[in-house]
Amino acid sequence: MSSITRPRAQVVLxxxxxxxxxxxxxVQNLISRCAERGPVSFSxxxxxxxxxxxxxxxxxxxxAEGITNEDARYTxxxxxxxxxxxAVEHSGSARIISCLRRDDDRVFIEVRDQSRxxxxxxxxxxxxxxxRLNRSRExxxxxxxxxxxxxxxxxxxxxxxICSVWAAVRIGR
Numbered sequence: 001m002s003s004i005t006r007p008r009a010q011v012v013l014x015x016x017x018x019x020x021x022x023x024x025x026x027v028q029n030l031i032s033r034c035a036e037r038g039p040v041s042f043s044x045x046x047x048x049x050x051x052x053x054x055x056x057x058x059x060x061x062x063x064a065e066g067i068t069n070e071d072a073r074y075t076x077x078x079x080x081x082x083x084x085x086x087a088v089e090h091s092g093s094a095r096i097i098s099c100l101r102r103d104d105d106r107v108f109i110e111v112r113d114q115s116r117x118x119x120x121x122x123x124x125x126x127x128x129x130x131x132r133l134n135r136s137r138e139x140x141x142x143x144x145x146x147x148x149x150x151x152x153x154x155x156x157x158x159x160x161x162i163c164s165v166w167a168a169v170r171i172g173r
């Protein structure tokens with residue numbers, strides 16, 4: 001999958017926005033941009049506390065897109081959370097960008113960072129078949145979940161050093 005179409009709404013959150021969320025950050029402005037139909041992107045600093053904020057904004061975008069299928073919503077929110085968390089924890093990037101768009105029957109999710117290398121397994125499609133879950137570990141399950149829940153997913157690393165992990169989720173009816 002190539003990069004997602006240039007988003008109509010671009011939401012850029014600063015360290016200060018994340019720290020002040022939701023009391024003093026420009027929440028209403030962000031919410032109104034997420035409530036527009038069409039492709040959207042969220043650019044955040046690499047902070048773990050940015051992940052639930054993005055999840056909240058993605059939920060607003062799903063509402064604007066009229067995506068009501070609970071399985072599709074849950075899967076989209078889970079995949080965004082997992083990919084964003086992976087980028088925050090493993091990329092060393094200054095910014096992490098999550099992009100979403102939809103077509104008639106799918107939501108396309110892309111998370112980009114400047115890690116210059118993939119921070120996920122070299123063979124992403126084999127992850128679900130070969131990775132054994134260690135239930136006592138607190139991490140290490142996210143990409144297994146992505147591989148099992150997404151209709152399709154993959155990784156692209158560009159010549160510019162941008163690593164892009166993407167997933168497609170069937171909307172259903």
